[in-house]
Amino acid sequence: MFPTPVQKAAPWVRHAYTIILPIALILWLLPLIGVAITSVRPSADLAAGNYFGIPSRFAGIDNYTAVFRDSPIGWYILNSFKVTIPTVIGAVGLACLSGFALAVYKFRANLLIFFLFVAGNFIPFQILMVPVRDMTLRAGLYDSISGLVLFHIAFQTGFCTLFMRNFITSLPFALIESARVEGVSEWRIFRYIVLPLMRPAIAALSVLVFTFIWNDYFWATVLVQGQHAMPVTAGLYSLNGQWIAAWHLVSAGSIVAAMPPVLMFFLMQKHFIAGLTLGATKG
Amino acid sequence: MPALSSAQIKILSKVAAMSSTVSATSGFWKRNQQRLAPWLFLAPGMIMFSIYVIIPIFQSIWISFYDWDGLGPKTWIGLGNYVELLDDEAFYTSLKNNILWLVLYLLAVPAGLAVALFLNQTVTGIRLYKSLFFFPFVISQVVVGLIFTWFYAPDFGLLSALIKTLTGQSIAILADERYVTLGIIAAGLWPQIAYCMILYLTGLNNINPEQVEAARMDGARGWSLLWNIILPQLGPATFIAIVVTVIGALRSFDLVSIMTDGGPYGSSRVLSFYMYEQALSEYGYRMGYGAAIAVVLFMIMMVFITLFIVRMLMRERHA
Known part of the structure; x- marks a missing residue:
């Protein structure tokens, strides 16, 4: 040591x-x-x-009550949940499929597609901003929860696929091969053999993606304008403008906004750190 | 290849039994299943990722050759936006700040290592200490920004009060062009150090204890042990720490937007923020110009992405 x-x-x-x-x-x-x-x-x-x-x-009771009573922060938090939960389900679900494809099958474009997912994951958001905003506007999804969710699912799929692919690669391949010899269909191999073994990876990814999306601020400002769809990060910023010098309220609001990912972290710590440090040992 | 456990064999026989009941699949599918399956599994993810990530990159590059307000018709101006960038003071300020971010942000890597070494002990309650040290990373950057705005605020900020008692001067960090970017970077370092720390803690956990003991037998101590034995084994952790820190530095947007909104007088802008300001500000929408700034940022990032991919590719080949 x-x-x-x-x-x-x-x-x-x-x-x-x-x-x-x-x-x-x-x-x-x-x-x-x-x-x-x-x-x-x-x-x-x-x-x-x-x-x-x-x-x-x-x-404390006065301040926190005031924050919830006099500001729409409760609504913003509800919006954050409405954005975050479908994103977690969507991105992790898509990544289970694509991660399986990239880990199990050998085909020519395999590495190319894998690196496309990896590279897409690291690009600056700004290179996507103008076209994604324009596309969301034209699809009539601007300023709506679903517009935000669709983008988040698509973007997070990159990171999640990288994660899932590496996880499935570490599973015993003999299991899949012997299933094939038995004549099990590819879908059943995925559904009944690989998916049950992926539970720890699904847990780790869900906690991570939950935190990433909850804390997103940039896309919340780009794709949402009004109060009705605004998540708590952007909401807190606009409240900060109204609560000038009312630092007791700003502080209480900040703590409220930070709470869900913090709770998530302390409850699911093992999974969270396993997800975050993937690759830090063998990379 | 690891041998199958008895539980796995049990699952296998169960699934195989289920499959034998459905055998009426068509001949074409049977023959080509192996070849088609990966594409069917990939399709949903790839379609979403292409629509929202891959194609927009090219669209942005395309838009950067136009003059466009986001609503009206686009006017082709070729390299006009890029030529304009060359003469734009604000662009150079942002670029300079981005370089400053990149350099100073990388301090998170050695700092994270230092904290990890400090915490890599087995005393009572150390697990809780580790989680609490990691805590800042879990909090949204919006909240981190607000916390540090308060921390730096003149008159009633904790740090300003400390500086005043120590030096007798009062400094409004976020209102002073000399210190504003440094102040924001310091706020960003707080969660980033926590992130690097957790990477190194995991790395330290997986160090080969025999090698360390052998080196100790040979008389290696302190720095030389750290430098010659420990750090090489922490290679993967260091690599990931550098990657995430570089990306974090070039993505810095939230803190600038929350803490100063680019001010005072635009002195704390970074490329990501300047791009947003140009494309979607109250002074009018300049989508083409914004896209050009984004392309420059993208090119800078591409250098790092390429390095990362090359390394991963080499590892894949070895595996």
């Missing part, structure tokens, strides 16, 4: 480590802690210049 475990080090190193660890964490999360405290500060504190001290009273 590297570095040397502190248990093997001199006692003072061990003590120093246990002291430094929490301090480092607090410093690292200082901006976040500041915002969390501001979100429970009464507005009177801000007016009186008490920005950093202990809040004069706990106003």
Whole structure:
């Protein structure tokens, strides 16, 4: 193990480590802690210049109620779910199929198509912006949830296919071969043999895509204009414009908007990290 | 090739039994199944990906040769947009900022390694520490931007207050042309370091312990152990960390839009933001000009994408 475990080090190193660890964490999360405290500060504190001290009273309930009551943030969050969940299902579903095709069959265009998916994944969004916006407008899907969902599904398919293809490649190929010898159709091989083995990959990808899409801001501003379809990232930005200097509300709103992916991360941590670090060990 | 487990063999025989009941498939399909199946599996994903990703790239390049407001007729102006770019102050500011982003953002890689080395211990609660250190990456960039705007705010921002007590000067980071881009990059580094950290933690977890022990026997310590034994084994993690950081740096849009909206006086613009501003701003829609900026950004990114693909291709050949 590297570095040397502190248990093997001199006692003072061990003590120093246990002291430094929490301090480092607090410093690292200082901006976040500041915002969390501001979100429970009464507005009177801000007016009186008490920005950093202990809040004069706990106003968390007031602030968070105010955010939900006086702003459409609840609606924005609902929109975010309406965009995120179908995208996760669509992109992961399509990637199961295309990842299977690229991992199991040997045909001439295989690598070419695979690298097309990989490369498409890394391009700057701006090169797609004008045509995608124009196409969405002409299809009558501009400013709608489905317009956003369709684009997200298509774009995420690139990353998801890369992920699925690499995962299926690591499965025992003998399983597929012996099924073929038995005369099992290709679709059944996919449906009943490979798909059940893909569960961990599906879980990891779903959590990742959920976070990516929830946190998307660029496409939410390009493909959506009005409140009715706006996800929470873009919604928070427009609220920030209305809540000038009401930092207790901005803070509470930020925390509300950040909550779903954070919960997702802590509940599904193992899958999340497995997905994110794919390739970090053997690549 | 790994041997099949008994559970897998059980699934296999079950599926085979189901299949033998349906045998009335046509001869053509039977003969060509192996050849057609991959295309049928690929079709839905490929159609979606082509419509929304592959074709629009070429459309953007095409549009960049036109003068177009997004609604009216397009006018062909050849390289006109690119010629105009050569004389555009704002374009150079954005390009310069993009290079700054690229260089400084890469600090996330060594910083992430440092944090990972710091946390790669087995004391009580370390798992929770690792998750909490990773935390900033899960939060949306919009929220990160708002958090740092507050952190930097003059008068009541935590950082400004610290600077004031230390130096006696008050600096409005986001309103000062000298510091604004650095301030935004620092905000971006926060989640990016967390990302690199998690890549390295996984890498460190998979290091061959025998090699490390053998090197220790030979008297390798500290830096030389890290440099000669550990880092080479972390190669894949480093590669991915660099790839995602480069992409992140060139994609930087959210933070600029949230924290400064390109200001003050356009000094914190980056290409991605400038493109958006030109194509969809209140000053009028210049789709052709915006597309030209996007093409430049795309070309820069293509250099990195090509390097990445070449490396992957080499690995595929080896496998």
